[in-house]
Amino acid sequence: MIKRVVDFFGDEEYARQRRRLFYLVLILIVVADFVVSRQHAEYLWDRLPGWSAVYGFGSCVLLIFVSKFLGHRGGLMRREDYYD
């Protein structure tokens, strides 16, 4: 059972199914975000349905590119023998 689940995420033959499932989940989350109660929302962004999706995606992209920028242009990434 565990092996089948792991294989589903690894094997190439399930690639299409995986992608469909993934997009379905994304859509469901956004839809759900529109229907949940926002009575106790604290901040302005909490009251915007779909905000978390935008913020999650934005954070991810920002983190990748800021880090890689710091790594390549900022000189943080060095050859492995740098300290030798």
Add this chain to the structure above:
Amino acid sequence: MTDFIHPALLFILGALPIPFLRGSIRKTYLLLIPALAVLVVLTMQPGSYGAARFIGQEILIAKVDKLSIVFATVFTIMALIGMVYALHLTRAGQHVAAFVYVGSALGVVFAGDYLTLYLFWEGMAFASAYLVFAQRGGPAIRAGFRYLMVHIAGGVALLGGVILHGLATGSLLFGPIEGVMGVGAYLILAGFLLNAAVPPLNAWLTDAYPEATVTGAVFMSAFTTKAAVYVLARAFPGTELLVWLGTVMALYGVIYAVLENDCRRLLAYHIVSQVGYMVAGVGIGTEMAVNGATGHAFAHILYKALLFMGAGAVISVTGRRKLTELGGLYKTMPLTVALYMIGAFAISAFPFFSGFVTKSMVVAAAGQDHRALVVLALTMASSGTFLHTGLKLPYYMFFGTDRKLEAREPPRNMLVAMGMAAVLCVAIGMFPQPLYALLPYPVDFEPYTGLHVTESLGVLMFTALGFVLFLRALDPENTISLDTDWFYRKGARYFMWLAEKPLARYEKAVSNVSETAALPFLHGAARAGLRIDLTGVDAVVNGVARSILRGGGALRRLQTGVVTHYALAMIVGVIAAVVVFAVAWR
């Protein structure tokens, strides 16, 4: 003391017989002691134990309250899991070190005064350093020495702070530091922050943990930083500085994790990130925030150990640790993949996993305290956490390019240990009440609201979308990243260069000058002095001596031995004295 068994003693004294036991007796013993310790902690009564006086100071070996019990509970559970994971090791050294390490961490957790705390604090540093040295090989030994040096430096700062603080307040009892913080309090804080791996004092962690043994790193990931979180929560709750340090380190860790190629170093950067939540929670200092920090430490120890165990399983099976050399292991290691992913979901705070109920308590506490920026930053760090430990690491380690590595599932004891941690990760996520009951303050927090669930899933799954779209940008690169250890790794080298090149040259120049100019001058001066001595001083001295000798001879000749001569001389003397007296008197 009879009604209280110190669990630190169980481990530290319990370590002594390990080298003399063999086979299944040793294995049983290795599990028995942690199991006993779990029982001891669970049945512990709050109170103060082992009060005494030492060098005129009050000493309190063990102070038991809710805060210490919750940390001791997870420490002993973790010791049990870690021992199961390390059960296959045949050499006794690592077991002994692990026992002393766990015992010292428990000693810190119960310490009622700073001297006891300091003693166990150093015990942790030395015992854990052994777990790095035990890996052997040049890189590990060098990293072990750096680890030890940094921790000794931190220990010295702590000791200095303790002495100054003790002098200022008149007591060495360990408790909240109140009023204006003096130099002593700041030094204590610096010692604590070093062990909590707060940037810029973080690099020892990401330097040493990946070099430790597979089983040793599991212990290390659990104890040092969390013991530091405990002492921060004990002594510095509500310190504003900690809020910002914690928030910065939550992001610092995830930024470095993007660049990382070594699987355990990536996980180590996520310790920095996750401990950031706890440090920020302690800094906010409200009841809910301290609860959140404590609960998150509890959950973190279990899921981080699970992640380190997963990565360790891959390293011990394949012998490789770089993401650029791994891939395609899901076929041969499906159980490891599944167990690792439970840890990954827990650290990423997916609903029904432990991180969801603890991390969100810290974020909610920041929200209640009206710290919008902190909430946004910590949410961004959550996204980064899932990006790396939940997506990047497993993708490149288990899926991705198949490197055709020969692999199989790790030994059964390793899988069992991972299973134990995984069960706890899920159990805490689904039924948080028992954990909430352990926390230091009453808990009024409901993580499973519709909004919280959809928000969390939104952040996480759209992070996954970003990962899928920008996968190529995340490809690991065969590099290392500069961190603040640069200052002592390169800095020490520059210092040595300074000592060997310019300073040595200066010294040589100075000695050249002294040899070519100063020394001949001094020699000449000495010779001249000798000549003056021999010809001048000696001549004068000898002349005077000779004159006195001659005078003496003349005087001797004056001694005639005739009484009338002496009488005459006396009369002349008396007349002369009278004349002189008469003249002088006038």
